[in-house]
Amino acid sequence: METAVTKTGTEDKIWGGGNQPLKVSYGKMMMWFFIVSDALTFSGFLAAYGFSRFKFIDSWPIADEVFNHFPFLHGVDAPMYYVALMTFILIFSSVTMVLAVDAGHQMKQKKVIFYMFLTIIGGAIFVGSQAWEWKNFIKGEYGAVETKGGQILQFVDAEGHRVGLKEIAIIDNNQDRAQHEERNGLWYESEATLPTYTIDEIRAGFAKNKDLVIRTQILTEKGEKTVLSREESLRRLTNDAIGIVEGANLRHNEYGTPLFANFFFFITGFHGFHVFSGVVINIIIFINVILGTYERRKNYEMVEKVGLYWHFVDLVWVFVFTFFYLV
Amino acid sequence: MAHDTAHHESNTGRIWKVFILLSVVTIVEVILGIIKPAFLVETTVISMKLLNWIFIILTLYKAYYITWSFMHMEGETKGLRRAVVWTSIFLICYLIFILLTEGDYVYEVFKAGHKSWDF
Structure with missing residues (x-):
């Protein structure tokens, strides 16, 4: 990359051009700024959820009664266990992603492949779990x-x-x-x-x-x-x-106010879409790693950039988990 | 940028430490969410249950570690860090303050108003 930059003779001056005052590449900086804007979008949704909740503070559905299913345990009241498991899966896939980035810094292609593979699997399991949560919520239980x-x-x-x-x-x-x-x-x-x-x-x-x-x-x-x-x-x-x-849809919700269902579908749906696109982007980079693109380029910064996006998805989930299931 | 690779030593030890920390915090949250200790539910701090404050603080704690360690914010320059973190924190706090205040006001109107909305 540096070879493409012409020397301007102003390298010692921070704002003179031909310099990187933030000491990051263009791509990584833009990924950070994209994350800021996306974070503001998500906070807009979550703050709107907070607004509606404060508006109906004395009649909001109790999350423990809504999300109390666990696979293969029919009729067992298991509040939060499944969503806690989902949280672990996502945090763990974040860990494997950061391990992939770390291996990339050391130019260890095999390790990057292995860790990115685990990350993709984790993401896929998470999206599947979310679909299952949706199914239970839409189907309802008692009526x-x-x-x-x-x-x-x-x-x-x-x-x-x-x-x-x-x-x-x-x-x-x-x-x-x-x-x-x-x-x-x-x-x-x-x-x-x-x-x-x-x-x-x-x-x-x-x-x-x-x-x-x-x-x-x-x-x-x-x-x-x-x-x-x-x-x-x-x-x-x-x-x-x-x-x-x-059950629940956008107009009626057997658990309480339809707003709860609306926000649940919209926020977890938007987050799920982020996880899905994260998995797709990860797969693209994964293929590039296998093909040896970054070996030839002699740096794995692309892995780091998708890593940033992936961690951001995890970061958002931490908040969604708190505000939908805990608080 | 190819020269950069030489400076990076492996951080796997720290990564696993942060993972354990995040897991422990999540487990604590889930346990608190399931048993819901009575004294935490009954105590109210700044118009919210103490338990909810604990959840929010633990969440921010997790968010800090994800951003600083996993997203490697600690290694970025001050300029980038502030551009990202300060901007978001300021705007988000502002938005939350406005919307929650308004939500609470609407609740009071519904409750005190002479028109019933549950007809």
Whole structure:
């Protein structure tokens, strides 16, 4: 690189040109500035999440109740374990990346290949895990009832354990409401997939099972959801409830306010997209390392630059982990 | 830049140390998040639970090590370091301050307002 720079005779003066006041190459400096702008984008999202959360500070969903799945452990309440594992995988892939950069400094091609390979595998596992988290969140677990005011009512038994819609509903075989699709009704109108149960089936089942009560979105002083009395539960279910919510999407969320789902999809989605593009960029550089491009170039700075990006993705995850799962 | 390679000795020892440190901090966070000690949840410092402050401080601690050690910020010149770190920290703090203040205000309006939004 230095051979391409013409001597200007001003090498001793910092701002005279032909000098690098920050003592980094153009590429690395621009990677840093890109990271700054990307960091500001992510902080914009996370700060907006904070805004919405402060706005609904007394009714925000409890993350431990939302993300409590672990692979192969069905029905076991395992809050945070899986996301902690994901965090480890990402931190570890950051470690292998920095080891690859370190090996690159010593011009050890074989080691760079090995560590970059581990990094790519780690990144792929992480993206896969995130997809799995999304799947669980979209599918939902117990189901809930939504009110006119857009509030979520969940069902619990006398001990306070959650009860799923399928345990409550008394199926009414006489009604056969079909989903309105464009091909079987008005051609310009259609509706979303119908929920498994109707609100009347839930009302009937709830009236019959005297143990059941309703839990609202509102948090108590202790940070738990408010549980209504039996009479109050019946009143709300009869007067306010208008529909069934199963799982979460951008409009409805069985765990609480739809904003929670919106931010979850948007922020973890945007981060997941960064991980995905990081993996793709890593693969490109990995191929270059195998081909010996950097051996011939006699420096592995490209590995260092993608390394910076990769660490940044890890850095963002550390914050997403804290604000979505811990705080 | 080819000459640079001669100056770099291996840092693997330090890398593993930082990895262990980050792991320990994460484990502490997860344990605190699962058991949620009552006294940390009940104590409120500057309108937030003490537990949440601990999480945020531990996160910043991790972020410092990732940036300084893994991204090798400690080895960069003062100029680059300040251009990156000070700019981000200032803008982020400003944004957080504004949005959280506003969020809290909206919450108060919802709560104290004579119009119910849960109809």
